[in-house]
Amino acid sequence: MRKVLVIGAGKSTAVLIKYFQDKAESENLQIIIGDISIENAQKLANNHPFSEAILLDVFDKNSRENAIQNADIVVSMLPARFHIEVAKDCLKYEKNMVTASYVSEEMQELDSEVRKKGLVFMNEIGLDPGIDHMSAMQVIDRIRNQGGKIILFESFTGGLVAPESDTNLWNYKFTWNPRNVVIAGQGGSAEFLQEGTYKYIPYHKLFRRTEFLEVEGYGRFEAYANRNSLKYQSIYGLEDILTLYRGTIRRVGFSRAWNIFVQLGMTADDYTIENSEHMSYRDFMNSFLPYSPSDSVELKLRHYLKIDQDDIMWDKLLELDLFNPHKKVSISNATPAQILQKILMDKWTLDDGDKDMIVMYHKFGYELNGKRQQIDATMVSIGEDQTYTAMARTVGLPVAMAALRILNKEYTHSGVQIPIKKEIYDPILKELEDFGITFNEIERDYLGYNPDGVKG
């Protein structure tokens, strides 16, 4: 039996574990699930004959080292900041390792030692980062092999609610960490390239600079810019590219309404509100509006942010009960972002039976034989239920597939790396098709960054 150690039994691991369990007999696998909560680990082990749940506190050196020493490959599904302890042990005991997280500086620093020992530390092989890297590089390499030159790359991903569960005015529910949604886009300006010009969007304008995306069969979406588009220039070898943009997908109208929270200051996370515990939702709203001896919170808000009387945004605010003078915040020393998160969780939590949806959209512009062309590639994945979600599927499957290939020595390129090599992305993208994760490619006229198709 080959031992696969999975550390961290969080939301995203259900599909990953099931993949290993389904292959356990044919691939001769023993799956060891380690978590700080033995109950979580046992739930995922699910009495499966080849699965074992163990208590694993990643900060307890002994239990961590024992588990790693015992394993044939290590999959770390911990929050990103905890990988490094696992990685150091994997180096010490010469184990290969797979994570779905961005390569941290500390992780990158291990590269030369990892190479020396001929180990594979594969990272960024979940959804985003992960499937985005693989699906993009497959098309980019194909165009290059044909002799084409990439001049535009735009890439968008969103974790949304499935159409059949889309029951609120925001067309949004929390299908992942709510906190990350509330503070999304903070911490600096978004930077990207449009037709050879560097562009910068400050946080407070991020949700007013969206663009539309159409996905056949699913209608229209919108996307706002991610902060870090430019780093993909060197990773993908796109030094001469004219347009490079990455963004986050929402349903149309979300960003315009979300911008109300940003403008008010409700997403701020760097100070706490006085007396937050005893404040009502209405008080919370009012703390961002000027005092008036006469005017209502409602009118002050409409005036301040120039919201017309018949604007649909207003109904979105009402749906969240933001003007309710009776509902209490009930969190002491809370930041605005923490309070807003609580208010949103009242309404945006998935109901039993709700399904999630992942949408990914790539645009590739290129020059081939003197002609400018464009390929758009889209992928939509819908969850089964609240355990086997689209998020858990698209994050977990590529991790599991990569781990099995590395265990089987089908992929042996050593070093701290991300999945941008053909030898890893081709077989995994192929296998993902068996799970319904497929990209639909459309050839289009190249318009450059010109979403409205305007002639100059």
Next chain:
Amino acid sequence: MRKVLVIGAGKSTAVLIKYFQDKAESENLQIIIGDISIENAQKLANNHPFSEAILLDVFDKNSRENAIQNADIVVSMLPARFHIEVAKDCLKYEKNMVTASYVSEEMQELDSEVRKKGLVFMNEIGLDPGIDHMSAMQVIDRIRNQGGKIILFESFTGGLVAPESDTNLWNYKFTWNPRNVVIAGQGGSAEFLQEGTYKYIPYHKLFRRTEFLEVEGYGRFEAYANRNSLKYQSIYGLEDILTLYRGTIRRVGFSRAWNIFVQLGMTADDYTIENSEHMSYRDFMNSFLPYSPSDSVELKLRHYLKIDQDDIMWDKLLELDLFNPHKKVSISNATPAQILQKILMDKWTLDDGDKDMIVMYHKFGYELNGKRQQIDATMVSIGEDQTYTAMARTVGLPVAMAALRILNKEYTHSGVQIPIKKEIYDPILKELEDFGITFNEIERDYLGYNPDGVKG
């Protein structure tokens, strides 16, 4: 001869030095001016018989200790972060010390030792902080002595250009550190109290939440909120106050136009712009606007920020030459704020003969004998020229006056402190009147925070 050591011969010290020089004979003073530039120090010494210029690098322990050991009192006019080295030596050699800067945590930590040795470390005794503390506490203590209870305190200060030198559309020129003007308001939300309710304004809304102020003989001004109003609650003993607000004064219309820079992201100081050196002013503007194959920078900006064709703000932008495709930024690896500062300095630098102006405005609301009343107090000071500026006068004179009083043992209350005691503010405010620095008090109906006088 008693030796007054003045460390730092910057812009704000000219009036301070002249005050000591004018008193040198009658008060038996030797003025030692220490600066890292001997030329700066000599310029201020100005061959005055009782003045001496010395080279003093505050990071050179020997020269610093020698100078301090030799002095009878030390005035530090260094940038705030450098005071602490001076303060530690003053403690060691048992010298009293005066600064115009906010009390840092490190400085505050010296308090018990300073008290033990019976020393006076007087801080925050320039303009703002300084004259604001003294003039406010004088009125607050007077009202309290009459049995009144303070329910509102609003305080505003601005460093502006004098009416006779006010020659641009922004009604503003740099009379102080331009960088502080460009990044003003950054680093967190503004917090204050209005009629018993805590209010918060995020940076990107700061310049749209101004209020008007009228100063007799000088017309209308506007003010935007400072970040730190609430800390004055405990300092001034205003625990039960309903309204507490501090702000910065500009001429009307400045903030609305400045908001364009904030909205675009031009005041950001946390990242550098690619290729900034070779970029034109127009390119700089364009980097905050979406790419378009057809539309001009001008139209994109008007559309993005909804600036009407006949809006006066537009002329303010034209005056700064912001759309000029030929003027180069010429600073490498510059942040947006550094580039904006350069563009503004082209136009907002004082001309020879230009004068500056300081405006201070306090509002005191109080209950006395069951009646609510209000006192407004205003002070305007206009500079003589570009050496004896209103800023140098209002910062330097109270520092000098305090130093002389402490030297003469007229003020002996020990500790690390700020000028909120009657024993210091009464004589200094009285003496400031001789230099034209006077407050004009007006009794008004109390309206609470209700600038438009609306009946509820």
